Amino acid sequence: MIMKSIGKIPHVSQKCERTVWMPLFSPRQINCVLTMQFSLNSFLDYVQARHPHEPEFHQAVTEVFASLVPVLEKKPEFIRERIPERIIEPERIISFRVVWEDDEGRVHVNRGYRVQMSSVLGPYKGGLRFHPSVNQGILKFLAFEQVFKNALTGLPMGAGKGGSDFDPKGRSDREVMRFAYAFMNELFRHIGKDTDIPAGDIGVGGREIGYLFGKYKKITNQFTGVLTGKGISWGGSLIRTEATGFGLIYFAQEMLVSRGDSLKGKRCLVSGSGNVALYAIKKILEMGGTPLTASDSSGYIYDPKGIDEDKWAFLVDLKENRRGRVKEYAERYPEAVYTPANPELGYNPLWAHEADCAFPCATQNEVNKKDAEHLVAGGVKLVAEGANMPCTIEAVDVFKENGVMYAPGKAANAGGVAVSGLEMTQNSIRIAWDREEVDIRLQRIMRNIHEECLRVAEKYGKPGDYLFGANAAGFLKVAYSMLDQGLVG
Numbered sequence: 399m400i401m402k403s404i405g406k407i408p409h410v411s412q413k414c415e416r417t418v419w420m421p422l423f424s425p426r427q428i429n430c431v432l433t434m435q436f437s438l439n440s441f442l443d444y445v446q447a448r449h450p451h452e453p454e455f456h457q458a459v460t461e462v463f464a465s466l467v468p469v470l471e472k473k474p475e476f477i478r479e480r481i482p483e484r485i486i487e488p489e490r491i492i493s494f495r496v497v498w499e500d501d502e503g504r505v506h507v508n509r510g511y512r513v514q515m516s517s518v519l520g521p522y523k524g525g526l527r528f529h530p531s532v533n534q535g536i537l538k539f540l541a542f543e544q545v546f547k548n549a550l551t552g553l554p555m556g557a558g559k560g561g562s563d564f565d566p567k568g569r570s571d572r573e574v575m576r577f578a579y580a581f582m583n584e585l586f587r588h589i590g591k592d593t594d595i596p597a598g599d600i601g602v603g604g605r606e607i608g609y610l611f612g613k614y615k616k617i618t619n620q621f622t623g624v625l626t627g628k629g630i631s632w633g634g635s636l637i638r639t640e641a642t643g644f645g646l647i648y649f650a651q652e653m654l655v656s657r658g659d660s661l662k663g664k665r666c667l668v669s670g671s672g673n674v675a676l677y678a679i680k681k682i683l684e685m686g687g688t689p690l691t692a693s694d695s696s697g698y699i700y701d702p703k704g705i706d707e708d709k710w711a712f713l714v715d716l717k718e719n720r721r722g723r724v725k726e727y728a729e730r731y732p733e734a735v736y737t738p739a740n741p742e743l744g745y746n747p748l749w750a751h752e753a754d755c756a757f758p759c760a761t762q763n764e765v766n767k768k769d770a771e772h773l774v775a776g777g778v779k780l781v782a783e784g785a786n787m788p789c790t791i792e793a794v795d796v797f798k799e800n801g802v803m804y805a806p807g808k809a810a811n812a813g814g815v816a817v818s819g820l821e822m823t824q825n826s827i828r829i830a831w832d833r834e835e836v837d838i839r840l841q842r843i844m845r846n847i848h849e850e851c852l853r854v855a856e857k858y859g860k861p862g863d864y865l866f867g868a869n870a871a872g873f874l875k876v877a878y879s880m881l882d883q884g885l886v887g
């Protein structure tokens with residue numbers, strides 16, 4: 399067995415997953431060890447030593463490779479060809495200075511990035527995040543997740559992620575425009591409709607894509623599908639705005655239907671109030687469920703009567719047009735309770751309400767072990783991730799131990815990038831499909847991802863394990879394609 403044989407190698411600690419790789423072997427010996435065998439602990443030590451100070455990236459790699467041990471055991475050619483080491487190494491990382499001027503004439507300096515992770519299945523594809531927490535490690539984790547997610551969609555897309563530590567909150571439209579222009583002044587030389595196609599993520603929505611696209615067009619003198627999430631009148635796709643949230647709920651519905659159940663009548667906890675959360679809430683309503691919560695970084699609202707169509711319209715106007723805070727929801731609807739965020743608590747009380755389903759749609763690591771225990775105690779039977787890696791590894795363990803159905807983001811939130819792929823197709827053939835056409839294709843893609851996760855999980859003797867199924871199905875597609883293309887793959 400692979401794990402056992404590695405356990406005999408001296409000086410490679412098996413006690414702690416976070417020990418630093420000790421260079422007690424020559425590079426040739428290490429190469430030999432890695433070529434013949436795979437050990438999760440040794441591999442994670444190697445990742446730690448090679449990519450230090452990037453906890454989110456380590457977390458994402460750990461979660462994926464913990465699943466992949468049974469896959470790698472059956473495929474020695476992946477170890478021989480160093481697929482694990484290759485797949486975690488970005489093909490290219492671009493980091494650049496972004497200088498812009500605010501409305502008072504003050505000069506600001508931000509850092510911009512694009513992590514071009516994998517082009518084995520198609521041009522680099524993935525969002526841009528504008529948030530003060532952005533750093534290289536966070537973008538590497540997001541780009542790594544994107545590799546498997548994009549593979550699962552079945553569309554010809556490689557993977558990338560980018561962004562900046564710029565904080566759009568409280569900035570005027572003109573300030574956001576000047577920042578976006580300055581960002582594109584450098585990014586434009588690294589992207590293109592057949593090279594790398596960015597889109598939105600946290601802090602990057604229709605407004606930002608508009609400024610970025612306008613600047614790209616101006617510099618290059620080309621009107622191409624270089625970005626997705628564009629406005630409908632200038633090359634965007636219908637349903638792209640709704641796609642991630644809609645796709646998430648289509649996926650959850652598939653999960654429930656596979657157990658002879660449905661979303662009808664289900665009480666749902668949703669975090670976030672951005673692009674993903676808003677359209678997840680909308681689709682929960684359409685499916686006959688009751689959304690009970692929404693949040694932003696300042697706090698959350700709990701509406702015991704449920705967020706209905708009118709309240710949803712209020713929330714959309716508040717968030718998309720007025721860029722307000724969810725607190726205003728409770729001021730408008732007194733039956734709702736607003737609870738300010740309190741990080742010192744060590745858990746988020748949003749997840750402690752009684753419910754049937756939970757959809758974390760804000761950001762990474764927003765559901766920890768304690769939150770997961772609260773969800774289980776509150777009766778939640780299904781957790782599907784709208785955000786990327788919102789649940790910690792310990793939280794996922796709690797779901798597993800308690801029989802909670804759990805779908806990782808790389809499967810459940812793939813609807814956004816899937817419709818981005820459909821936007822690229824429409825741009826290429828210079829046609830705009832109607833809403834129904836795009837929605838049907840989105841539903842079909844989410845159904846296929848659901849089936850593929852279950853099929854691969856079943857094949858490896860892990861029926862119903864969506865985490866394993868998503869990681870293994872995504873990995874196998876990418877790994878075989880890398881073998882096909884040789885060492886540049």
Ligand code: NDP
Nearest residue numbers: 599600601642670671672673674694695760761785786814
């Ligand atoms: P938005 O910027 O539209 O909304 C983000 C929401 O999450 C806001 O309500 C925001 O509150 C909240 N939030 C962000 N950071 C934090 C934080 N550190 N703590 C608490 N709340 C926070 O982003 P999206 O809805 O597009 O993205 C949400 C998640 O979904 C991300 O993980 C993203 O990577 C993922 N995703 C997005 C896709 C897309 O197509 N947009 C596709 C697939 C996944 P506030 O306004 O106060 O910051």
Ligand code: 2IT
Nearest residue numbers: 524525597599814815818
């Ligand atoms: O995380 C994601 O999948 C996204 N932010 C969407 C990426 C895209 O290219 O549409």
